[in-house]
Amino acid sequence: MQLKKQFVIETKNLSFGFSKKNSTLKNINLKVERGSIYGFLGPNGAGKTTTIRLLLGLLPDPNNSVFLFNQNFLQNRVQCLSKTGALIEQPSLYEHLRGFDNLEITRQLRKIPKERINDVLQTVRLSEAAFKKVKAYSLGMKQRLGIALALLPEPELLILDEPVNGLDPSGIMEMRELLQTINKKYNTTIFLSSHLISEVEKIVTHIGIINMGEMLFQGTINDLYNLKKNELKVRIKTDNPELAVTLLKASYSIVDHEDTLDIIIQSTKEVNDIIHLLINNNVKVYEAVTDSKNLEQIFLSMTQSYTVS
Amino acid sequence: MKELLAVYRTELIKTKNSFAFWLVILGALFIPAFFVATIAYHWHDYVHYLVVDNPNPWNEYSRKLFNGVHFTFLPLLIVLMVALVFNIEHKSNTWKHIFVLPVAKTKIFTGKYLALITLVLLLYCLLFTFYLLGGYLLGIWKPEFGFLNYSPSYKYRNVHTNIVAYLSKSFITVLAIIAIHFWLSFRMKNLFSTIGIGLGGVVLTLGMYISHWHSLIYVPYGLPVLMCNYAPDFHHVLTTFQKNSLIYFSIIFVASYFDFTKFFRG
Numbered sequence: 001m002q003l004k005k006q007f008v009i010e011t012k013n014l015s016f017g018f019s020k021k022n023s024t025l026k027n028i029n030l031k032v033e034r035g036s037i038y039g040f041l042g043p044n045g046a047g048k049t050t051t052i053r054l055l056l057g058l059l060p061d062p063n064n065s066v067f068l069f070n071q072n073f074l075q076n077r078v079q080c081l082s083k084t085g086a087l088i089e090q091p092s093l094y095e096h097l098r099g100f101d102n103l104e105i106t107r108q109l110r111k112i113p114k115e116r117i118n119d120v121l122q123t124v125r126l127s128e129a130a131f132k133k134v135k136a137y138s139l140g141m142k143q144r145l146g147i148a149l150a151l152l153p154e155p156e157l158l159i160l161d162e163p164v165n166g167l168d169p170s171g172i173m174e175m176r177e178l179l180q181t182i183n184k185k186y187n188t189t190i191f192l193s194s195h196l197i198s199e200v201e202k203i204v205t206h207i208g209i210i211n212m213g214e215m216l217f218q219g220t221i222n223d224l225y226n227l228k229k230n231e232l233k234v235r236i237k238t239d240n241p242e243l244a245v246t247l248l249k250a251s252y253s254i255v256d257h258e259d260t261l262d263i264i265i266q267s268t269k270e271v272n273d274i275i276h277l278l279i280n281n282n283v284k285v286y287e288a289v290t291d292s293k294n295l296e297q298i299f300l301s302m303t304q305s306y307t308v309s
Numbered sequence: 310m311k312e313l314l315a316v317y318r319t320e321l322i323k324t325k326n327s328f329a330f331w332l333v334i335l336g337a338l339f340i341p342a343f344f345v346a347t348i349a350y351h352w353h354d355y356v357h358y359l360v361v362d363n364p365n366p367w368n369e370y371s372r373k374l375f376n377g378v379h380f381t382f383l384p385l386l387i388v389l390m391v392a393l394v395f396n397i398e399h400k401s402n403t404w405k406h407i408f409v410l411p412v413a414k415t416k417i418f419t420g421k422y423l424a425l426i427t428l429v430l431l432l433y434c435l436l437f438t439f440y441l442l443g444g445y446l447l448g449i450w451k452p453e454f455g456f457l458n459y460s461p462s463y464k465y466r467n468v469h470t471n472i473v474a475y476l477s478k479s480f481i482t483v484l485a486i487i488a489i490h491f492w493l494s495f496r497m498k499n500l501f502s503t504i505g506i507g508l509g510g511v512v513l514t515l516g517m518y519i520s521h522w523h524s525l526i527y528v529p530y531g532l533p534v535l536m537c538n539y540a541p542d543f544h545h546v547l548t549t550f551q552k553n554s555l556i557y558f559s560i561i562f563v564a565s566y567f568d569f570t571k572f573f574r575g
Binding site: 053056057058059060077078079081082084086088089090092093094095096097101104105106108109110111133149 | 311312315316318319322323325326327397400401402403404405406407408409410411412413574575
């Protein structure tokens, strides 16, 4: 018997518009499994932050379409938020106070034992800077303090909006390691948004792709690879591209880059056929390179070729 | 109740090292320090002035000092204080953090109000302390003033008012401004917009006060100004303008509570 999947986040046709004429989100059906690291991806302005704000009640959702921990969010706001830690856009920090004070404020409001402050400071490696004023922190340190605030209640769900935004490569690497540790150590479900798949593809288990307010894909990373696995191409360089296009266009999709041609193929075996056909018709082939799409290319092809329905 | 206390405590932590906190101290110190320095500089004139027809120097000292406090300074100080308290949240971009905590909005609203009222009460306590300190320092420096021979007192037109009662009534007159600017300050992110509105109110008050407009008792920014040369109404606990302040406060408090809990999302 197959067990019913437990969704920590579920939205049912979540729609939202800042005005009646324009809808920013259209029928978003998110399904985030317990224990997963879910990468919510989309270009800038796709609707990621709006979705996150709706998930957390920071924007009105008249249709009550958000469910956290299998409970309707609006009807169980305090209960849902008690199990959730969040970092929305840049961290919300009182810069005139010390890092410790910032944690203390959240600790008191969440009624958490005092020892947790030291735990989270250690987790985000800020123990030594805890008694410095936040305004003296670097961007990476502020981001880590923001994560510490979100981790304070040992949340079952961590919602992070662009957590690596503005971080340098070593900061991004640190953040990745931190999130993987949290996920493995505490089985925390992590929902994180990003506009760059390369920043998150190494840690996410599931992916949701949104563009112009519509969900384009949702599933595991393997599902995404499988969906686009047929999209293999061979890039060839010839002395007569016009003739090459004429010879191949009946059987293949071709993108003409003037000096090179990108030919979409189903398998690498077809490369041999293409080269034979060209050589037999006196077209000289100087170069042939096969290329399968990586996640970033898949993401780009999905979001760039997409037009609003 | 525990949760409300936690919100209240955290609101007080937020004011630590903030401009709002320093404004309370400096605001309470400014007029007494300025007034005492003026008396000390022109002490020869003031020895005559403070004790003429009035052996107790505290009466004139109190009247003059508190006139200085209430005449436009106090309304502006309250406007600035409320704006700075809310600017802590706006500047730090922390509303979104507060609203994703498992705390009811009612408690956030009430805790913020309590913390703000605490700061205003601290302002009054410090003002009272600096007022006393100024009088006693003048008395020690120049015994001719006679500050050490009499108890602190306030008298206008031969009517005595207890200093604590006077300050309590003054506190009531600022409640209307607190309520208006509490509402404006959480709604308006720009610090200067709320201060500008307050400044406009004070300028209006100034014009009406100079022209002796009776309608000033209905202008929230004018109510503290009416504490200048104050003589209590012996038939009622509160005079009309003090009651008006309470009415404004009650109405605006309820309306802002409704707005904060139902519509405000940071």
